[in-house]
Amino acid sequence: MxxxxxxxxxxxxxxxxxxxxxxxxxxxxxxxxxxxxxxxxxxxxxxxxxxxxxxxxLIEAHCHLGLYGDTSSLENNDYNESSEVITPEVSAIDSINPFSSSIEEARKSGVTTVAAGPGSANVIGGQFVAFKTYGKRIDNMIIKAPVAMKAALGENPKRSHGGKGRSPLTRMGSAALMREALFKAKEYLSKKELAGDDISKKPAFNMKHEALIPVLKGEIPMKIHAHRADDIFTAIRIAKEFNLSITLDHCTDGALIAEEIKEEGLNAIVGPSFTHKTKLELANKSFETAKILSEAGIKIAITTDSPVVPIEYLQLMAILAVKEGLSKEEALRSITLNAAEILNINNRVxxxxxxxxxxxxxxxxxxxxxxxxxxxxxxxxxxxxxx
Structure with missing residues (x-):
């Protein structure tokens, strides 16, 4: 004791x-x-x-901790399975290295729980997991797996795949691929349910469709990387079409459309704001976004998106949001209870x-x-x- x-x-x-x-x-x-x-x-x-x-x-609601090593070599890069554009079947649990120094840095800086998973190269990237930042074996560190399904709209899938001469080349291409994957998984689920215990009527096993069933059933949210306002609205549109639970991750343009996000009843994971505006869709990036969304009545979490910003600066990200007007109470909630509630692990942390x-x-x-x-x-x- x-x-x-x-x-x-x-x-x-x-x-x-x-x-x-x-x-x-x-x-x-x-x-x-x-x-x-x-x-x-x-x-x-x-x-x-x-x-x-x-x-x-402290709780980091969106990062790639343990999937990306201390150097940028191929050996240490395990957070994008970019060989395909739709990869819901992959899980972060199979890439996380508990001995990564970044996990040690997390606990030294007071970060005790993280949601970590695939990056944003793919339209559907795979399964996020929530885990504690101490242990030798990831299986024993897990709080919830999967905790969400990663998806991405905007520039990243276009660059990662369109740049190689395959779809998506456009935003409408990304949306179409996301819909196609969800439609196929929905049809697969319907056939499974209709077949009941009759094995002869069950559809042929499909690992991608199986991985999307918890999303379609609303058991886990789709964690959608979306910076620009139009990408955010596309995420909302698709969520409504398939009756999905989603979180808006990054939500860079959120301040421009705060009323609409509030009306939709969605949560936002904001950031990382401590970086240069390295691409066009980050034009409106600001630490003030957290304040504007919070004051609109939207539940927010603040993210480092580690390794984009080192995980040990999560506390500093909250401080800089306070500097731009976010209340101290909401800033602390954004890296503790709000983050836990958004991840649906608040029964434990x-x-x-x-x-x-x-x-x-x-x-x-x-x-x-x-x-x-x-x-x-x-x-x-x-x-x-x-x-």
């Missing part, structure tokens, strides 16, 4: 406790309260915070509540002070980093 005492605890879900304690047992949060109202013995490891800030572990996983960070100072450092990172009730 671990007792964290004399802490300023930002629970996220139930306000701030100025002088509180957290009791951890068997990897879970057993108690949270003001001061210490229990007796404890020498078998309990005590961490005296001396008034320091305690938050839930995202806030400091009894029964949730003991993923906790103790800071040297205010999390919105860029000079503040992580003193302790705790994952599943185990101290995995101590400065």
């Amino acid at each position: 671990i007792l964290i005492k004399n802490a300023k605890i930002n629970t996220i879900s139930n306000g701030i406790i100025d002088d509180g304690y957290i009791l951890i047992d068997n990897g879970k949060i057993k108690e949270v309260g003001e001061k210490i109202n229990l007796l404890y013995n020498s078998e309990i490891d005590v961490i005296d915070c001396n008034g320091k800030l305690v938050t839930p572990g 995202g806030s400091i509540e009894v029964g949730k996983d003991a993923d906790i960070v103790i800071w040297s100072g205010d999390i919105f002070d860029a000079l503040s450092k992580v003193k302790y990172t705790i994952i599943n009730g185990e101290v995995v980093y101590k400065s």
Whole structure:
């Protein structure tokens, strides 16, 4: 057991406790309260915070952590299966290297959970997974697999495949390919359901169609890379056609169409904003986007899109969004509970509540002070980093 005492605890879900304690047992949060109202013995490891800030572990809602190594060599690049344009059958779990130094950097910077998966080269790229940033074997680090199905609209599929002389050459080509894959999977699912237990009537096994069944059933969202406003609207159009749950990832032009996104009831994963405008569809990239979307009533998460921005700067991305007007409360939620809710893993992570996983960070100072450092990172009730 671990007792964290004399802490300023930002629970996220139930306000701030100025002088509180957290009791951890068997990897879970057993108690949270003001001061210490229990007796404890020498078998309990005590961490005296001396008034320091305690938050839930930070959550990165969209990245490629562990799929892309420390160098850009082919050997370390496992996040785009770009041999085909439609690859829903591939899963990030088969590419993630738990010994990647970027995963160590994540936990050292207080990032305890990430959603990681394929890049945006393909119109449908494969399965994202949510995992903890500590462990030797990815199977034991997983929170949810799959957590989403990656898809992409806009410039990336055009460049990755159109540049090689194959479809899609245009945005309408990308949309058509996405629809075709979903139509075929829908037909496949219908035949399976009609066949029931009659094996002779079942369609021939198709791994691509099988991978899309959880998307069609609404069990996981389609995580759609979309920067430009027209790409965002295409994503919404296709989602309505197939009754899909989606998230808008990047959402660079979101500030231009915030009212429409709110009306559609969608969530947005915003960023990475700490980069140059390296392509035309990033023309409106701004840290102010998070503020505008949040004030419109849209649930947002902030992303580094690591390795685009190193994962250890997730805290800094939130700070820069605050600099551009996002409230501190929403900024912290965007990298904790909002991210967990968007990923549908908030039953386990995202806030400091009894029964949730003991993923906790103790800071040297205010999390919105860029000079503040992580003193302790705790994952599943185990101290995995101590400065």
